[in-house]
Amino acid sequence: MPGTPTGPPSVPPGGAGPGGPEKGPGPEPGGPWWRSVPRIAAIAITVAAAVVLIVVFTRPGGGGTASAGEIVRDPVNSAGEHPFTPPSTDKAPSEDPPAPPARNLSGSEAGVYGGTQQTASCNVEKQIGYLAADPAKNSAFASVLGIGPAQVPGYLRGLTPLRLNYDTRVTNHGYENGGPTTYQSVLQAGTAVLVDNHGVPRVRCACGNPLKPPVEQGNVRLTGPTWSGFQPTKIVQVQPSVTVINVFIVYDPYRDDWFARKHGDQYGRHDKKVPPPPVTRPPSSPSPNTSSPSPGETSQSPCPPQPPGSPCPPSSPSSPETPSSGSTTPESSSASSSSASTSTSASTSTSASTSTSASALTLAPESSVSSS
Template sequence: MYTSRRGLLVTLAALLAMTLAVASCTAATVRTVTLVAAGVLGDDAFFDIGAGNLMNVIAGAGGAVAGDRAGLYGGTTRSTQCSKKKLITYLKNNPDKAAAWADVLGMDVADIPGRVGKLTSVVLRRDVLVKNHGYRKGGSTAFHALLQAGIAVLVDSTGTPVVKCDCGNPLLPPDGDVDIDRAKYKGKKWKHFSRKKVAVIEEGDEQPSIKLAQLDPETGQATGEAFDRPTGTEGEQDSAPTPTPNPDETPTPCPASTDPQATTLSPCPEPSEPTDDPTDPPADAPTDVPTDSPTDSPTGDPAASDSPSPDPST
């Protein structure tokens, strides 16, 4: 009887150790997220397409948001920051990169022109977490990246980002186990960077057009007007801009609310936070990219005003 009880205790101890080991492996992973500022190509760019980005766009609220939400993206009527023609032509003339590019998006190389043709040029109005893909040594590289508001992207009919316009990098939604609060943010932080403003764009319903906030191309600020851009177009079919209530003022549940029925104006109130973001360990950061740097704008990014005017979208 004594031997049996002792054996049972040993077995239970072993099971407990195995359970703890499995739990530690399945918990949210502490990922490294590369910061990519507006106007910066980023690491391992597929190519430099020469597309423009809007500088000084102040990011809206963080958290999950549907890609079909009106005013989530911005732009300027009859104008585009992306060139789908240049992207298609470049990939056609560089078959190795085209193969890697198509593989990321799960498609055949022959389908690239048709797929790209259906995408729509928009400008991010939030700092968006994505799974970015570059090109190095004959194949694609994958890394999580935070794209700063103001970066131009191509989105599909559900509002999901598919391509970073200035470098042609294909984009996918971030992995589900990324812990935004515990992630190591690698790279130079822009002036208004905040972990609380990290947004994740979820697939929305397919839409025949995207309602974009009209942005001033000089200041990057919303003008208080909006316009419709038919999906798959590059500005030539934009509707005339019309005054509109701030789309971000539509009542939506706050992520922090414990009451599923509770609603409040978005963006949700943010708790106070330290002015300095915690220093991130540089263990896995490349030697040429600092892991902890001042919060001023990156080189080449026009300095934002010390007291920026509030963005009506936030």
């Protein structure tokens, strides 16, 4: 009886084993090194292509993440390169931005926002419809604001449609390749926005982009189209109020008047005309000298909230008053006094060029700004 084979079945020379593919010609192990050059070249090309894509998709103003230190100017009616949605607002006239009373303004302060009485600057239901029609965009929108996709309609209905009264710094977000992108921007005065109950702009209505407060920058460079009257010294940042805002005191530039709008009023149906807010005055000086300050001196108090483009009224010898914020909470007086302490004289900055020293253009917490 023959013995059991002790080794594997023999394979014909150049053939394949049972069920195995036939081996083709190829380099022998330990063969010449130049035979691996094509494979190395293919890997190098793939890496180079990946680097190019990263550069392209992170260009500022192109819907990608802006380069560090760049701030993109977004004109009032521009949708940008990669908007989330079509506009949910009518076009607004472009006007020269006024000089702000301070660089950092509380969202509860009177006159931070403007609008037209009994007219909404944004169509909230249209914005909801745009996002609902595209679940991917709706999810990306929700992720920026830290809410769930199903919460977007209720979130938007809880915001207040207003317009920026000043050129304002924000963190902007576009939509590209199925996800949100991020860049720092300046929104032109007059831009229609949806504002939350702490006075922070959260949606830009010309493009549906979600907004967040600006982030700290070092030395920055402004890019993008400019507009009449633009000056880095007029850029403001809106700080969230400490407590919830129930009523906004809004300036109506078309009627040169003031009105109160309840937070969350989508249509402005409950707007009510109100008198101009009182203003803060420094104690009158005992000196009879009324001449202009000598060189090197600056005003002791910035211009308080006034209709955009209006000069500061003359000082009053009466005791100081506190501006009304329109909030039904006690935050208004503390927010106003805080903004006054951080303000600077706008009159000493109006002649500044778009490329100036850090001290003249501090945008808290930025250190300097230059234009391109």
